[in-house]
Amino acid sequence: MSSLLNTVLPCYVRRTRLPLLSLRCVDCRSETATTGQGRFRVNANGKLLDVWLLVRCVSCGRTHKLTVHERAPVKSFDPTQLDGYHSSDPDLVASTLLDPRLARRHHFALNWEGCWRLDTPSVWVDEPWPVQVVVHFEDPVPLRPERLVARGLGLSRNAVLRRVKSEIPLRRPTSSGFTFTVLPGDSRSTTSEIPG
Structure with missing residues (x-):
């Protein structure tokens, strides 16, 4: 990969x-x-x-x-x-x-509810797919990667499960940095799933 x-x-x-x-x-x-x-x-x-x-x-x-x-x-x-x-x-x-x-x-x-934000690059649409993303935690905010990725990339949770590959479980909370890969959208994807 x-x-x-x-x-x-x-x-x-x-x-x-x-x-x-x-x-x-x-x-x-x-x-x-x-x-x-x-x-x-x-x-x-x-x-x-x-x-x-x-x-x-x-x-x-x-x-x-x-x-x-x-x-x-x-x-x-x-x-x-x-x-x-x-x-x-x-x-x-x-x-x-x-x-x-x-x-x-x-x-x-x-x-931690309402006490954190996710800063993402503003160039998602311009980048060729697949894209590898490295998530860094500046403080130990316990979050489910699935929710974090959906929020950061503007994808539905179903799209996250289809398009995101990671070595850590996406549904188990973590407060440590991790890496994931976003695969290109397929025919089932909609334009609303890709951040603008």
Whole structure:
């Protein structure tokens, strides 16, 4: 198949905002919380520091603290990281929230609905078929490849199953990069299946 490929194109799954947390509120029992703009709280107790990531219940507004570091010696922190906690650096907020260890410790899941976009090349129609596409994930957004490919290429899900070949299962969620090949449309395809 690779010898028949004319073009290799990259696609990128990018985060548009921080995902919501599926985390039960102790006050109103809602299941949804947000980091909002993302803030840390740092508390010093002698030479020990506590660092929390603050999240807010979407329903009632109650603030919850997710422990990031507990009674950690000040000397154990990299100065740049410590500055990031004090200034609530957005990149540090994102990397902390997306760390699976934090989710396991606090028993929450991330809700990525509406928090990502797929950036695709704008030259699909001009490219000769078949086309090989390499998908890169900038953040661990769990998506079904079938849905991702359909959305990115403007194909129906039936067309994806007919025209797309991949080494990974298209119906099983992934958050890792993968490669797929789009074959030329057949007589059953319609022009609406090809992005314009």
